[in-house]
Amino acid sequence: WxxxxxxxxxxxxxxxxxxxxxxxxxxxxxxxxxxxxxxxxxxxxxxxxxxxxxxxxxxxxxxxxxxxxxxxxxxxxxxxxxxxxxPAETAREPDGCERLYDRVGWWTAHGGRRVGDPSALADALTADPQLLDHLPVSDLPRRLGRPLPGWTALWEAPYxxxxxxxxxxxxxxxxxxxxxxxxxxxxxxxxxxxxxxxxxxxxxxxxxxxxxxxxxxxxxxxxxxxxxxxxxxxxxxxxxxxxxxxxxxxxxxxxxxxxxxxSTAPGHALPLGGATGLRLLGGPRFTADPRRPVRSDELAVAPEPSDRALAATGPLPRPLDLFGPAEVRLRARSATPSADWVARLVAVDPAGHAAPLATGIVRRHHPPGGDAEFTVPLGRLARRLAAGTRLRLEIAGHHFPAHARNPHTGQDPLTATEQPPSERELIPEGSALLLPRLERGAFTASVDPVQEICR
Structure with missing residues (x-):
C-alpha cells in the first residue's frame, strides 16, 4: 500500500x-x-x-x-x-449443515490464543486420530484438554x-x-x-x-x-x-x-438414469451409516457401492466449458425423519484420475418413507473439461469430516450420542443434474480482469 x-x-x-x-x-x-x-x-x-x-x-x-x-x-x-x-456463516451451510473440519481447524488454531498455531489440528489428530469421530461434537474442548472460548456460541449464532x-x-x-x-x-x-x-x-x-x-x-x-x-x-x-x-x-x-x-450459462439438464444423461452404476438404494460415512477426503469409490448412489456420463466427445451455478434436483426417500443429502460432482480424466468439481449438502426433514423433491445447490462452476473426461455424480448421506454426521433422529448433530443408519432410495424419474454449459462461440475473448474491475 x-x-x-x-x-x-x-x-x-x-x-x-x-x-x-x-x-x-x-x-x-x-x-x-x-x-x-x-x-x-x-x-x-x-x-x-x-x-x-x-x-x-x-x-x-x-x-x-x-x-x-x-x-x-x-x-x-x-x-x-x-x-x-x-460466526454462523463459517460454521454452517445456509440450511444448517455443520462445517465440522474447517471450524475445528480454525478454532483449535485460534480459539483462546493470542498467537495462532496453524499446526494445532494436525498435532491433535496425531495424538488422537479419532478426534473428530468422538461424540458428542460439543465435547471437543474437553477432548483437546483446553478451553475454546466461544465454541458453543459459534453454533448458536444467528445466520x-x-x-x-x-x-x-x-x-x-x-x-x-x-x-x-x-x-x-x-x-x-x-x-x-x-x-x-x-x-x-x-x-x-x-x-x-x-x-x-x-x-x-x-x-x-x-x-x-x-x-x-x-x-x-x-x-x-x-x-x-x-x-x-x-x-x-x-x-x-x-x-x-x-x-x-x-457470460453465465443457463442450466442444461442431464437426467439421472436417462439415455442422454447420467447412467446409474448399481442400484438406486443405499445406506447412510454414520459409523461408516462417505468421507470428504477420499475420492476412491467401489464400482457398485452400498454407501451412495452413483451415476456417470460417457466420455465427453469434445471440450466442455461450464460457467455458472450448478445444482442437482432430486426425488428421493429416506427411512429416517432427518436426513442430509450430499451431491458430489467429480471429473474423471481418460487416465482414470478423479478430481472434485463441486459438492453440495442440504438437510431435510420429511416423514419416513415418503417421496421428497428438493434441490442440492453445487455453487458456481468455472471450468473447462477436456475431451474424454467423464462426469461422476455421487449421492450420499454424509460428507465427513468436512461436515458433521447427521444422527438421523432429529437430534442436534452437535450433542447427539446415538447415530443409527438411514436407508435411502434415489428416484431417477424427475432427478437431474443441471450444468451451466457454455456453447462454443458464446464468448468472443477473455476480458482483462484488471481493466474490468477498475473501470
Missing part, C-alpha cells in the same frame, strides 16, 4: 498479538474498528479518506466497520478478500446478519474470492446484495490463500498481481470514477480465459 501512495495502518484485533484485552471472535470488531477509524482521521498525515481492507477474518472486520459503525467512522471503500461473514445489512451499504466494494475457497458462495452473495454505488467481484481458480494457493486448474494467465490491482481499484473508488453498478469477472479454470459474470 505504501508503495502505491497510501498510508497503511494494520490493527491487531482485541486480544491478539500486541493488542490488549481478551480475544472473543466476532464480538468487539465494530467498536474497535470505530476507535481506529476515528484515530486515523485525526492524524495530520490523513486526508480523512479510508479504505477498509482485509482478508478472511480481517475482511469481516472491514465489513462490520462499513455496515455497523457510526457514520463518522465508516470507511469510504471496502475491500473484502475471501471474506468470512460471521445472515451482515448479508441482511449489505443492501444498506453506501460505499464501493471489491469482493475477491477463489473457486476452491470454502466461502466462495458467501463472497458472491455479499457482492450481489451490496447496496453501495459500485460493487466489483473477482473470482480466480484459487483457494483461501488466493494467488498463493492456485488450484490444479489455474493457468499462468490467472497469476494476477493483486497488490497493484487493489491499489488501482482503491484510487478509482476514492476518486468516484468507477462505473456505477455491479460488475464481476471469473477465471475459467482449465483455460487462460477470464469471463464476465454476464
Amino acid at each position: 505504501a508503495r502505491h501512495g497510501f498510508a497503511a495502518v494494520a490493527q491487531d484485533v482485541r486480544g491478539r498479538h500486541d493488542s490488549d484485552g481478551d480475544w472473543r471472535p466476532y464480538t468487539t470488531e465494530d467498536r474497535d474498528g470505530t476507535a481506529t477509524a476515528r484515530w486515523i482521521r485525526r492524524r495530520p498525515w490523513s486526508d480523512g479518506r479510508i479504505v477498509a481492507a482485509g482478508g478472511s477474518y480481517a475482511a469481516y472486520c472491514a465489513l462490520t466497520l462499513a455496515l455497523d459503525a457510526p457514520g463518522d467512522a465508516r470507511p469510504d471503500a471496502v475491500l473484502a478478500a475471501v471474506p468470512v461473514l460471521g 445472515g446478519r451482515l448479508l441482511d445489512r449489505a443492501a444498506d451499504a453506501t460505499t464501493p466494494l471489491l469482493a475477491v474470492g477463489g473457486t476452491h475457497d470454502t466461502f466462495t458462495a458467501e463472497t458472491e452473495r455479499l457482492w450481489s446484495r451490496w447496496g453501495g454505488p459500485t460493487a466489483r467481484l473477482l473470482i480466480g481458480p484459487w483457494g483461501h490463500g488466493l494467488t498463493a494457493q492456485p488450484g490444479p486448474d489455474a493457468d499462468p494467465a490467472h497469476r494476477l498481481p493483486l497488490g497493484p490491482l487493489y491499489a488501482r481499484w482503491a484510487r478509482a473508488a476514492l476518486a468516484d470514477t468507477l462505473t456505477p453498478g455491479h460488475r464481476g469477472v471469473v477465471a475459467l479454470g482449465g483455460s487462460p480465459l477470464w469471463l464476465t459474470t454476464d
Whole structure:
C-alpha cells in the first residue's frame, strides 16, 4: 500500500498479538474498528479518506466497520478478500449443515490464543486420530484438554446478519474470492446484495490463500498481481470514477480465459438414469451409516457401492466449458425423519484420475418413507473439461469430516450420542443434474480482469 501512495495502518484485533484485552471472535470488531477509524482521521498525515481492507477474518472486520459503525467512522471503500461473514456463516451451510473440519481447524488454531498455531489440528489428530469421530461434537474442548472460548456460541449464532445489512451499504466494494475457497458462495452473495454505488467481484481458480494457493486448474494467465490491482481499484473508488453498478469477472479454470459474470450459462439438464444423461452404476438404494460415512477426503469409490448412489456420463466427445451455478434436483426417500443429502460432482480424466468439481449438502426433514423433491445447490462452476473426461455424480448421506454426521433422529448433530443408519432410495424419474454449459462461440475473448474491475 505504501508503495502505491497510501498510508497503511494494520490493527491487531482485541486480544491478539500486541493488542490488549481478551480475544472473543466476532464480538468487539465494530467498536474497535470505530476507535481506529476515528484515530486515523485525526492524524495530520490523513486526508480523512479510508479504505477498509482485509482478508478472511480481517475482511469481516472491514465489513462490520462499513455496515455497523457510526457514520463518522465508516470507511469510504471496502475491500473484502475471501471474506468470512460471521460466526454462523463459517460454521454452517445456509440450511444448517455443520462445517465440522474447517471450524475445528480454525478454532483449535485460534480459539483462546493470542498467537495462532496453524499446526494445532494436525498435532491433535496425531495424538488422537479419532478426534473428530468422538461424540458428542460439543465435547471437543474437553477432548483437546483446553478451553475454546466461544465454541458453543459459534453454533448458536444467528445466520445472515451482515448479508441482511449489505443492501444498506453506501460505499464501493471489491469482493475477491477463489473457486476452491470454502466461502466462495458467501463472497458472491455479499457482492450481489451490496447496496453501495459500485460493487466489483473477482473470482480466480484459487483457494483461501488466493494467488498463493492456485488450484490444479489455474493457468499462468490467472497469476494476477493483486497488490497493484487493489491499489488501482482503491484510487478509482476514492476518486468516484468507477462505473456505477455491479460488475464481476471469473477465471475459467482449465483455460487462460477470464469471463464476465454476464457470460453465465443457463442450466442444461442431464437426467439421472436417462439415455442422454447420467447412467446409474448399481442400484438406486443405499445406506447412510454414520459409523461408516462417505468421507470428504477420499475420492476412491467401489464400482457398485452400498454407501451412495452413483451415476456417470460417457466420455465427453469434445471440450466442455461450464460457467455458472450448478445444482442437482432430486426425488428421493429416506427411512429416517432427518436426513442430509450430499451431491458430489467429480471429473474423471481418460487416465482414470478423479478430481472434485463441486459438492453440495442440504438437510431435510420429511416423514419416513415418503417421496421428497428438493434441490442440492453445487455453487458456481468455472471450468473447462477436456475431451474424454467423464462426469461422476455421487449421492450420499454424509460428507465427513468436512461436515458433521447427521444422527438421523432429529437430534442436534452437535450433542447427539446415538447415530443409527438411514436407508435411502434415489428416484431417477424427475432427478437431474443441471450444468451451466457454455456453447462454443458464446464468448468472443477473455476480458482483462484488471481493466474490468477498475473501470
